[in-house]
Amino acid sequence: MKFASQFSATNEQHDSQEFLSFVLDGLHEDLNRVHIPPAPVEMTPEREAALETLPPEVASEKEWAIYKQRNDSFIVDLFQGQYRNRLECMTCHKVRPLVPSLGVRRRLG
Numbered sequence: 001m002k003f004a005s006q007f008s009a010t011n012e013q014h015d016s017q018e019f020l021s022f023v024l025d026g027l028h029e030d031l032n033r034v035h036i037p038p039a040p041v042e043m044t045p046e047r048e049a050a051l052e053t054l055p056p057e058v059a060s061e062k063e064w065a066i067y068k069q070r071n072d073s074f075i076v077d078l079f080q081g082q083y084r085n086r087l088e089c090m091t092c093h094k095v096r097p098l099v100p101s102l103g104v105r106r107r108l109g
Contacts, residue, residue: 024079027075031074060084
């Protein structure tokens with residue numbers, strides 16, 4: 001591929017998920033319904049703390065709405081979504097939810 005030299009015939013190995021992610025990202029860029037995206041919304045400590053006070057479903061919907069302001073394509077509708085993760089300190093047992101990640105997976109809900 002002319003524009004994706006990482007997939008050309010080399011000794012490097014790339015798996016099918018990486019290739020599919022690359023193809024879907026390219027299609028999303030071409031099919032994105034948002035032609036003039038708003039400025040990105042930065043994750044500040046204050047915003048993160050405010051999200052942590054909300055029920056997970058509400059925080060998820062808020063973050064998904066922000067994501068869709070910049071990324072709205074048929075590819076997003078079919079293949080992207082969120083999953084929730086959390087991090088627990090093994091010493092103090094403080095639990096910290098991680099920012100929902102987006103990727104090639106179906107949205108639940």
